[in-house]
Amino acid sequence: MINRSQAAMNTLSRRRFLKISASTLLAAGVVGRATAALASATTREPKCVREVPTFCDICFWKCGAIASVRDGKLWKIEGNPADPLCRGRLCPRGTGGIGAHSDPDRLRTPLIRTNERGEEKWQAVTWDEALEYIAGKMQKIKAEHGPESMALFSHGIGGTFLKHTLKAYGTVNIAAPSFAQCRGPRDVGFRLTFGEDVGSPERTDIENAQCLVLIGSHLGENMHNTQVQEFATAVGRGASVIVVDPRFSVAASKAKFYLPIKPGTDLALVLAWMNVIVTEKLYDAAYVEEHGFGFDQFAASLTGYTPEWAYPETGIDPDTIRATAREMARYRPATLVHPGRHVNWNGDDAQRSRAIALLNALLGSWGRKGGFYTPSSMDMPDYPYPPYPKPAKPKVDNPDHKYPFAHEAITTGIRDATITGQPYPIKGWMVYATNLLHALPNEAETIRAIQQLDLLVVVDVIPSEIAGWADVVLPESTYLERHDELNVELFKDPFVALRQPVLDSPDDQKPNWWIAKKLAEKLGLGAFYPWKTIEEYLEHRVTEAGLDFAELKKKGIIRGPRQPIYFEEGAPAEFGTPSGKIEFYSPQLEKAGFDPVPRYTPPVAGPPGAFRLLFGRAPVHSFSRTHTNRLLSDMMDENAVWVNADIARRAGLKSGDTVRLKNQDGVLSNRVKVKATERIRPDCVYLVHGFGHTARGMRHAYGKGASDAQMITRYKTDPLMGGTAMNVNFVTLEAET
């Protein structure tokens, strides 16, 4: 059978393009004059091209980019060849970054709410009025409740200066969904095992892996640039790829072994793999002997987890489990079991991540070539700010260390405290560059929390859903129009990168550093901003590090010497665990009342006839924030619900039919098209995250596709670290006519 899905994921096929263009030919004549001017600017000899190095912000990978401005107009953005992250090649989102600048749906001026929250009715105000209003409310919150009652949700490097202002003001409650809704369980699982995080960018040495194991990680669709480039390199030279996914992902199509696992049972598979590797003595005995702690207790606990035991749980037959375990052992230590990134799936996620860490430990891949390298960064001293005020109250998100292994703040913990007022009230939220209504599970709870607030400020580029609920909306310049904090990344090759404006903001948008500084001044905290301009700040930091600011401005990137990155090259084999070793058995977990070696519990089952809702990424979008970017929406302007072809046939559905999803709590989604495909198991359906916008200001994206976030009314909290597992929702398909 041939399933030819042309024109990629776009809903308009090329034939449709043709039809539209033919029927609009007359109308085209009317606009012909306007576009002729544009066309003449693209003739073969560009007149005046100016190139500005900066770094990208369409996702958080922060690739070095060179933007070209032709005759005063932003023309294209290409990778900076000096950048070790992108190596001269951006991903489609980075290439499409110019659509962020020209997005007609952008926020243009500060806004103050005039009607009820969420009605999206605004009055345009000046920056001075907006900041005066915010400062007044913040002073009132401080006087009535203390500064800790103001919380900041911030995602990405652009939040640096707002964090600084809020810390100077006195809050301790600063969180990002990147922990409790994304990579937190992984970082906790690896920390408990190796004493260190995987980091971001992940310290995965994919390009040198001989065997790469992807558990749910859909590299290629998940477009983290360095990882995708290295994945292609590994595939190109014939590395053995093992993909575990209920969906036949792009990565699965490159795999030697594809394991279509029953959703939610990954831990059973990892335990069975470890059982085989230990039982058949295939592990790296010298490495385990030298670096391991508690191996015997660990090995003993695996006894029952045979491939035969795992078969009915996972749906993966024992022969395949054994064959893949042996394949991993065959290439060790250059076998990389990828830790994943968004790993909040079933509620046992920190323990599953720990099992993945342990599997890597058995294979001896941590610290080894083709496994996990040891990253380093440039030594860039912080700017000498005055000390922040000492907080009178502890953080609100994790009272009594209920989640003992949470090493970052829990967004949903702040949300809980906002709703209940316990352990103390939260009366103000500032939200920077994170659309909480799409990022946090159960939007009803988020809205309930918002209704308890005296102040909700949203700083964003686009009028997102969360902006729709704000009291004050502050329009930020895009990354192409502003400076930001330096990017000093922990990576294979140390470097420092500069973000600098390529061109001016089109309207009254302002860079985050300016907003943060002005707000601090309004709050009487001007002393925390001893510098006058951002360039002065950046130059100070760069010069203090012994580097040349003029060179950084010119090149965008300065690289430092590579340090040893593998144990075999002399990278220190040190582990920050209590035992100083790789903890196969974890006394820390035992002491806190948790399983010292991961133990399997079956996933929550859904109602009969319902499908588990899974979600993931598309290569042309980031989170829920790129859908009004016309270049990127032209690649994919709506999502489709993936339904197994047999299931669809039985339900009388075919690709292109419209349905609504109805979840276990009766919540109905937007209308969404069906993608009937062999590429997914019959017991689950799949959506690309970030679609189904309900914010009216996002005119271009409004109502297109379905939002997984809207369907995620339930979540299961990870007992170790407070992460919110979201693959615990079930939907049925309601046909639409």
Next chain:
Amino acid sequence: MRYVMVIDTKRCVGCMDCVVACKTENNVPEGYNRDWITEEVRGKNPTLQMEIRSERCNHCDRPPCVYCCPTGASHIHEGGVVLVTHEKCIGCKACIAACPYDARFVHPEGYIDKCTFCIHRVEQGLKPACVSVCPTHCMHFGDLEDPQSEVARLLSSRAHHSLLPQTGCQPHVFYLT
């Protein structure tokens, strides 16, 4: 000289960077594209195979679009590159009907548009925009008649196919498998 494109389907992940880059480089209007991604799935769940291809005009040796063009707008340029001279094009769409690859469209300004192999870049010694941005390095461009070229070496050493060879158009975009 014979320009060809050689695309490694083993490496391609279908991310559409080639499509976006083409659009920015060539100012292709919203709603149109000169290249696109095709995913071809074979088999039955869970035993599946998928080939992902970045597709575009095949710059055929025997291009029906050129043969049917009443004004000579569609023509073969140096290196075998099939181009459309906008000023000569009357938008009659005969070429659209003739092209077996669906590679052409009517530009809102009224002429027929399609992939040019970024000949304006190639003539400056650059690679086509799609080739130069591809994060997986799956795309290659060069002169097939130069036996030392990367494209010639790839085609002589790797299994490959082209699209709809049975049409007799002799397409010159090749897919490594």
